[in-house]
Amino acid sequence: MAKIKTSAIIPAAGSGKRLKSKTKKQYLEIQGKPLLFYTLQVFQKSKNIDEIVIVAPKNELTLTRKDIVEKFKFSKVKCVVEGGIERQDSVKNGFDSISTDTDIVVIHDAARPLINVDLIKKVVASAGKNGSAITALQITDTLKMAVEGVVKNTFPRENFWRSQTPQAFNYNILNECYDRKLNEEAIFTDEAQMVEYAGFEVSLVEGWEYNIKITTNDDFKLAGFLLKEFNV
Numbered sequence: 001m002a003k004i005k006t007s008a009i010i011p012a013a014g015s016g017k018r019l020k021s022k023t024k025k026q027y028l029e030i031q032g033k034p035l036l037f038y039t040l041q042v043f044q045k046s047k048n049i050d051e052i053v054i055v056a057p058k059n060e061l062t063l064t065r066k067d068i069v070e071k072f073k074f075s076k077v078k079c080v081v082e083g084g085i086e087r088q089d090s091v092k093n094g095f096d097s098i099s100t101d102t103d104i105v106v107i108h109d110a111a112r113p114l115i116n117v118d119l120i121k122k123v124v125a126s127a128g129k130n131g132s133a134i135t136a137l138q139i140t141d142t143l144k145m146a147v148e149g150v151v152k153n154t155f156p157r158e159n160f161w162r163s164q165t166p167q168a169f170n171y172n173i174l175n176e177c178y179d180r181k182l183n184e185e186a187i188f189t190d191e192a193q194m195v196e197y198a199g200f201e202v203s204l205v206e207g208w209e210y211n212i213k214i215t216t217n218d219d220f221k222l223a224g225f226l227l228k229e230f231n232v
């Protein structure tokens, strides 16, 4: 059997509104290197990834190409393309630029620099077997449903998971969703939600607690600490 071909899409085209900084969070430096560097180096290193498409903001395309891809010799990067209004628009633009003979598409937020090669390996293997897979964490706190500050219900937490990225999909599954223009029907917070909406099953693989998405200033500080602590 021929080796499976795997493409990664890295959405990095957000404006980082919740992290109040002049520089967009994906370009903020941690230990002298931009956050996007840390995310990309793991995909560059992973034996499970053949090519990478980065989706960047319109005004940062050159910066991303010159000061990140070329400077750090990320040879797997096929291209840097422009993002869209919502995250799902950015991912769609990325999808339009990956090789069409790819088997598995891995999608990972630029804002999660604590990704590791093991998470990529697990999610790719599960998508290869099951079609679609996401990394997720089982909820450990008790889950309450509340309206206007008053608890209405408590849920059995065994059934609830927090979804992270990376997420991986058979190319044909994503392609079918886009052919059916499902991405234009609703706003999805991740591609798995679109794939579920299309009627496909999505499998869970164990994520990692510290694969945090940098959203606030405190997250940014924490990421600096974690990257050092885990020798990334």
Ligand code: CTP
Binding pocket: 010, 011, 012, 013, 014, 015, 016, 017, 018, 019, 026, 055, 083, 084, 085, 086, 087, 088, 090, 091, 109, 110, 111, 112, 213, 214, 215
């Ligand atoms: N993203 C993107 N295109 C968008 C919006 C988001 O490529 N139109 C990317 C971000 O760059 C990030 C990932 O999707 O890597 C997750 O999004 P989020 O953490 O929400 O980042 P931002 O949208 O940049 O932040 P905020 O929501 O605070 O503005």
Ligand code: MG
Binding pocket: 014
């Ligand atoms: Mg956002």
